[in-house]
Amino acid sequence: MSLLKATLTNSASRVFGKMASKRFPSLIQLGINKLYTSVTGVDLSAFYPHSHYPTLNALFTRELRYKREFSKDPKSIISPSDSFITAQGVIEASDALQIKGFSYNIRELLTENFEEENIERLIGGKFLNFYLSPMDYHRYHVPMDLTVSRVVHIPGLLYPVNFKYLRKVPSLFVKNERVILECKDINGKLFYIILVGALNVGKMTLSFDERIETNVDASELKVYDYEDMTLKKGDELGMFMMGSTIVLLFENEFVDLEDKEGKAVRFGEIVATKH
Numbered sequence: 001m002s003l004l005k006a007t008l009t010n011s012a013s014r015v016f017g018k019m020a021s022k023r024f025p026s027l028i029q030l031g032i033n034k035l036y037t038s039v040t041g042v043d044l045s046a047f048y049p050h051s052h053y054p055t056l057n058a059l060f061t062r063e064l065r066y067k068r069e070f071s072k073d074p075k076s077i078i079s080p081s082d083s084f085i086t087a088q089g090v091i092e093a094s095d096a097l098q099i100k101g102f103s104y105n106i107r108e109l110l111t112e113n114f115e116e117e118n119i120e121r122l123i124g125g126k127f128l129n130f131y132l133s134p135m136d137y138h139r140y141h142v143p144m145d146l147t148v149s150r151v152v153h154i155p156g157l158l159y160p161v162n163f164k165y166l167r168k169v170p171s172l173f174v175k176n177e178r179v180i181l182e183c184k185d186i187n188g189k190l191f192y193i194i195l196v197g198a199l200n201v202g203k204m205t206l207s208f209d210e211r212i213e214t215n216v217d218a219s220e221l222k223v224y225d226y227e228d229m230t231l232k233k234g235d236e237l238g239m240f241m242m243g244s245t246i247v248l249l250f251e252n253e254f255v256d257l258e259d260k261e262g263k264a265v266r267f268g269e270i271v272a273t274k275h
Helices: 003-020 026-040 056-060 106-110 116-120
Strands: 076-078 083-090 095-099 102-105 126-131 139-141 146-154 178-184 190-196 222-231 236-239 245-250 255-257 270-274
Touching: 003 056, 026 056, 102 106, 106 116, 106 178, 106 190, 106 245, 126 255, 126 270
Parallel strands: none
Antiparallel strands: 076 270, 083 126, 095 102, 126 245, 139 236, 146 178, 146 222, 178 190, 190 245, 255 270
């Protein structure tokens, strides 16, 4: 995909978002909802039925009908989403894999808006990449008890983040729009949650700060600092409009990863354990 085409996807995604938010007469909307779930393979067994959603966006961002169970063990780290682990492993010399054969540089991913000494703490640490497909539940959750000290919103392009493009576009995560959360666990261990935008992702949201609005006509990078912003494990963190990617980066000697690469995971499933 050329840079021009990639830039056009931002506008296309905004248009798609407006269309997906349009309310059609109930019978027409029911047909749209059923067509979408049929084409994408969405399973609504854990959610409300097709007739519950007045717009396609409401279906994309559907909430769970019943609370998902997860481990309360403070050492366990749970998947923030229903997704597929495209890559996981060790952050070596500032690099992590987006998929086998293609890597991204964590300094470029995080930008200069985070302290260099904090980025250095990630070298030798672990990473996890979660890909959310159009069929997945699109809300994301807090993987462990944590505090958020800083959020950086970086406007960018909206390349698709499916396997075709992960194998085609070097440093794809660095090129796309993203929202980065700098976090610490209850023991002061550092990690980052990176929400990566993608084609047709009209918006990424954060439940604790409505000021952060993605995929608008914004070219300005914005930084938000917090004091005492505490979030609990399993709490809803926000949502994607359509599929995208979440990246977790952990400081060195913090966690051991479960063997999940190339596997589907569900929100609440254990993906790592603290030392």
